[in-house]
Amino acid sequence: MSETVSKKVRRRRVFYIPGYDLIHPRRYRELYRKESRAQGEISGYEIGLKPKTEAGNYGWQVAAKMEGDIVQADVDVLVWSDIVRDSMSNSIPATYGQLLRTAWVYISSGALFRLMRMRKGPVIAALYPVGMLLAQLGLAVLAFSLVGSVIQTLGAAVQGFLGGVQWLTYPFNLLEWAGGIAAAIAVLRWFKGKDGKLFAYYLMHDFAYSARWRGANPPELETRMARFGDEIAEALRSNVDEVLVVGHSSGAHLAVSILADLIRAGRVPQDGPDLGFLSLGQVVPMVSFLPKAHRLRADLRFLSAREELAWVDVTAPGDGCAFALCDPVAVTGVAPDDKRWPLVISAAFTQTLSKARWKELRWRFFRLHFQYLCAFDQVGDYDYFRITAGSLTLRDRFEGRPPSKSRIDVPVSKYTSISA
Incomplete structure (x- = not known):
């Protein structure tokens, strides 16, 4: 569990969980390389990548200098594209x-x-x-x-x-x-x-893929999620300052269940690194609203009240593929009385992208769904590269930040049961 006082991050582990995607993780690395360079030029910081040296997941190392602070981040991509490929x-x-x-x-x-x-x-x-x-x-x-x-x-x-x-x-x-x-x-x-x-x-x-199981996870996906959990748990026992889990699109609801399992099992040490969860462009209701999504609904309810982590959910109304500003816990109808997460904020594409850039991207729906991982030419308080390679933890970065006023946080789902 994180300390109550702020501390500078010098080393960070980032675990990126992609959505239902056939993209080889190499493309995520190149996207990070290209877009971080562009954001650095806009925002005035230095950031560079080099190949990962350790065996295991595909990933890369980031070295950043922002406001005089030097930070190293090791990024791992938790791949399930083979499961995606087999399901097609x-x-x-x-x-x-x-x-x-x-x-x-x-x-x-x-x-x-x-x-x-x-x-x-x-x-x-x-x-x-x-x-x-x-x-x-x-x-x-x-x-x-x-x-x-x-x-x-x-x-x-x-x-x-x-x-x-x-x-x-x-x-x-x-x-x-x-x-x-x-x-x-x-x-x-x-x-x-x-x-x-x-x-x-x-x-x-x-x-x-989700409809076939009516919201439940197929066995092969549960097995892969358990492996991801083991890898995150190992990082939580290391000497880094923050472990940050990033779930994009349908990868967000996988991250919810993985993190809920870790906390239930007591695998998040109290004196370990700060734990952050950043969900981007989430489509949680597409699954949690289905009849047999008992596990996901239980995990949403559980995770939303935990102090072991900080959870920030970022979407944008300009992203037509995400449930923009829909609090995934609240709209599913499983919010507990002591709910504290997620903090729902907007990436506000119409404000954080210049008029020319917005005009260029407005009708490229699939590209906009990945904008959260890219540079903003009029960046606001959401900057993917400051979050993943800056000196503040996710918790400290958004401490005191109010949720977006236009968020949707009323129960909508017909199914709210958390047990089969």
Whole structure:
């Protein structure tokens, strides 16, 4: 547990938990390198990276000089992209099967309509792959019909030319169906090949992953989370000044459960490093509002009242993929009477990005979802690089900072049970 007096951070361990993502951790390192350099030039501090020397997780070392303080931070990426990859179906029919199952879970449980009461952006993001995949299917059906019609017309012309030979009807009927099916498959495969820009299949797999288990964690994910917990517990026994866990997107709700498990098990030493939890662009309600999310709801309730850590939740209304300024504990309906976390604040993209930069990024929804990890040209009190490589702990940095006035902290979820 942290000391009551402020202390300067000289060494920090940072554990970054990504969301449902296939990105190799190398890209997170390069993103950090590029954006930290840009933020340093804007904010007037020095920050540099070098490769991690120890075995284990993929990561890097940061050396920073800010306001005369020199800080070293070791960053580890807690990877679960292999689980993400295994959860993605390679077949087009299976993806459409996921579409039907996912839509049924969110509609039949009532979760979809309750989520819409808070922020329409992430719900639209959830509906986007459904609409896009159905549109692709519609175009495939149209291709089937057009090609079939062309073959049918061609067959009639050939029969007329040959004097109405009846036996040609059957091969042309078969050719009509075969050609139509081939055209439909070609259209669907073409769209799938463009998914690197459309993200329809990717987002469908993302939402289907939680919906398949109705909010519960699949066994392979629980096993990986336990391993992550062991690594964080080891860092909490080291001689660093702060252990900072960063959960981005769906990585935020994984971090909630991992940290709750550590505290319950007594693995956060009272005289150890300060423990901070930074959740960024969280989509917790997409999971916690589902019927079987008993574990996550229990962990949210538990973690929100603990003094062993400081929890700051950062979102922005400009991020259409996150539940911006929605207190994940309160909206889930599991806030205890002694709730103290999270501190919900806004990254306020429209204020922290210049007009030119905001205009450039405004409609790049996927890129905006990662803006929390990037430089701001009109930076406010949220600076990812000061938090991860500065001399203040997360607790001290936001001590006394009031929550955003426009936060949503009323219960919305239909399901609030914390035990199966």
